[in-house]
Amino acid sequence: MGKFIYENDTRLDIEDRVLLHLQSVIGTKLRRGEAFTFNWTVDRSLGSGRTTVWLHPHSSIVFSYAGSRRAQLNRRWLEALMFAANSSAGLHLVPEPAELPDERASDDEISVPI
Numbered sequence: 001m002g003k004f005i006y007e008n009d010t011r012l013d014i015e016d017r018v019l020l021h022l023q024s025v026i027g028t029k030l031r032r033g034e035a036f037t038f039n040w041t042v043d044r045s046l047g048s049g050r051t052t053v054w055l056h057p058h059s060s061i062v063f064s065y066a067g068s069r070r071a072q073l074n075r076r077w078l079e080a081l082m083f084a085a086n087s088s089a090g091l092h093l094v095p096e097p098a099e100l101p102d103e104r105a106s107d108d109e110i111s112v113p114i
Contacts, residue, residue: 005062017071025081037090
């Protein structure tokens, strides 16, 4: 289980594979100088509710992974997450779509070409 940490005090515990996809989308948007919101639902065990953070190129963000192996990127999932990030609703987790073997993003590819 990895962690997304925003401005040193807002944290989201999240699976490493999901975190890598979020890092790719967030990194792409911020490299372009684009600000946007990132929204998630707080687990019931933590009191439930929702959290929204405003991400911008000067945000302090940490992506902390529990494992040492990097997950395989799913190009369709990257595209779906980027579509959400570009919407007025902001970036939020969407279900991972199935991918075809030839659609996998390479291990070195961490940006989304959208």
